[in-house]
Amino acid sequence: MTLNRRKFLTGAAVSGAILGAPAIASAQSKTTFNWKMTNAYGPGSPFYVQGPGSPMDFCKKVEEMSGGRLKIQHFAAGELIPALEGFDAVSKGMVEMNAANAYFWAGKIPAAQYFTTVPFGMNTQGMNAWMYHGGGIELWNELYAAHGLVAMPMGNTGTQMTGWFRKPIEKVSDFDGLKMRIPGLAGKVYAQLGVAVRLLPGGEIFPALERGVIDAAEFVGPYQDRRMGLHKAAKNYYTTGWHEPTNVTELMINKKAWESLPKDLQAIVKAAASACNVESHAWCEAVNADALTDLVTNQGVIARPLPNDVILKLKEVTADTLESLAKADADTRKVHDAFMAFRKKHESWAAVSEKAFLSL
Numbered sequence: 438m439t440l441n442r443r444k445f446l447t448g449a450a451v452s453g454a455i456l457g458a459p460a461i462a463s464a465q466s467k468t469t470f471n472w473k474m475t476n477a478y479g480p481g482s483p484f485y486v487q488g489p490g491s492p493m494d495f496c497k498k499v500e501e502m503s504g505g506r507l508k509i510q511h512f513a514a515g516e517l518i519p520a521l522e523g524f525d526a527v528s529k530g531m532v533e534m535n536a537a538n539a540y541f542w543a544g545k546i547p548a549a550q551y552f553t554t555v556p557f558g559m560n561t562q563g564m565n566a567w568m569y570h571g572g573g574i575e576l577w578n579e580l581y582a583a584h585g586l587v588a589m590p591m592g593n594t595g596t597q598m599t600g601w602f603r604k605p606i607e608k609v610s611d612f613d614g615l616k617m618r619i620p621g622l623a624g625k626v627y628a629q630l631g632v633a634v635r636l637l638p639g640g641e642i643f644p645a646l647e648r649g650v651i652d653a654a655e656f657v658g659p660y661q662d663r664r665m666g667l668h669k670a671a672k673n674y675y676t677t678g679w680h681e682p683t684n685v686t687e688l689m690i691n692k693k694a695w696e697s698l699p700k701d702l703q704a705i706v707k708a709a710a711s712a713c714n715v716e717s718h719a720w721c722e723a724v725n726a727d728a729l730t731d732l733v734t735n736q737g738v739i740a741r742p743l744p745n746d747v748i749l750k751l752k753e754v755t756a757d758t759l760e761s762l763a764k765a766d767a768d769t770r771k772v773h774d775a776f777m778a779f780r781k782k783h784e785s786w787a788a789v790s791e792k793a794f795l796s797l
Contacts, residue, residue: 470698472509475523477537479640480513484661485536485686490592490717492536495688498709507702509534520638523689528584533694536591539577539687540621541636545584547762548769551776552577552588554681556623556755558776561595561683561718562791563783568685569711571779576772585692591710592686592717599675599743600655601646601667606675606743609750618642618654622759623680629754639665646670655680658721659728668732674740679751686717 476492478485487493496509512532514520523535524542540553552573559567567573568590577588600619606612613631617624624634635651645651647670654671656662668674688710695703732738743751763773 468506468699470507470702472507472533472694473517474509474511474534474536475516475518475526475532476511476513476535477520477523477541477638478514479520479638480516482513482639482661483664484592484594484657484717484721485639486511486513489720490713490715492591492686492688492713494716495536495591495709495713498712499705502705502709503702507698507705514638514640520640524584524586527689527691528586530585530691530693533691535687535689537687537689538620538684539588543621546580546768547766548580548772550622551769551772552685552687553621554684555759555776556626556680556682557752558682559780559783560787560791561593563780563787564593564683564685565590565714566783567776567779572775573779576775580768580772581689582692587690587692587695589688589690589707589710590685590714591688592713594657594661594681594684594686594721595718596658596678597655597681597684598658598662599677599680600653601662601671602653602673602675603646603649603671604652605673606747608744609747615653616651618645618651618656619680620655621681622755622762623655625762626680626751626755626758629758630750643667643670657684658725659732660721660724663728663732663736668736668738672738674732674738676740676742677748679743679748679755686714 474492474496476486481487484491493511496511500508512518517532518526521537521541523537524545526532527535538553540550542549554564558564564573574589581588600617604611609630612627614633615631616633616635617627618635618637619627619632620636624636628634635645637645637651639656642654642656643665646654646667654667656665656667662668690706698706729740733740759773763770
């Protein structure tokens, strides 16, 4: 074979490879995915189901950003599975996604609670800093990997209200014997003070409080709580947000399904989830002031902070409770120590930035 013929054949092979690459990329770009997302919250719920930064908004964003290559059909609680069965549904591959809060899975993974909120922990700014740039998301996924899951933030309510109480809380002993709807780590703290803790889906809170099945309930904040009518069942509305200084909405994804997505679609999912995380929090900040004013001015609600001595006791019990939980479980210890180390670092900056500004 002559030298020129060899050059021609070699060049033709290279050209064929180059010309084939766009064809492969084009074939991948035409592949479509049709997924299902379940939700722990009921149909029509603002923030948790629909509205700015909600799971339904997320699904819309993903479809538009992907040009229709990834379509996600959303099912609110009860439409496909019961409210709190999303973990198993996604883990088993029954559906590809679920929207909820990680602290609902405390019975399966105790450490998961840290990825929703921690009593007396970080606010939303600190939580986002830990999640995105402090190793929080990586720890979250390390924890979930054994269950075939991937997780990331998809929303945040910001600081939540302490809750609704049928009778005033004037001293620590008033908690003893109280029946309260309260999820997450705060429920374990309350339990140490004699509270009978109940974990109820959002749709069951009002009837339970109205009928006296529970004496108190925590949900979110003024806008959401007013919509549920909680002010019609109890008039004592306490502030401080000690129990949930932030509250992360969890986007849970089946790991095999996630790994089946091309990199560009994975990037779109991450971008849409991050966008919803910001937008949902902004929406909550925008609507709560008017709702609280209405509750106090027009609905006969008494809104006030918990007494200082009660807060001090709750802070003391929280520290003891978190340490006990960390001692009992190696994964919780790892997440607890990572969270607290970042919290300490973040607070050193917050003390000269946000705290200094808010004290003006």
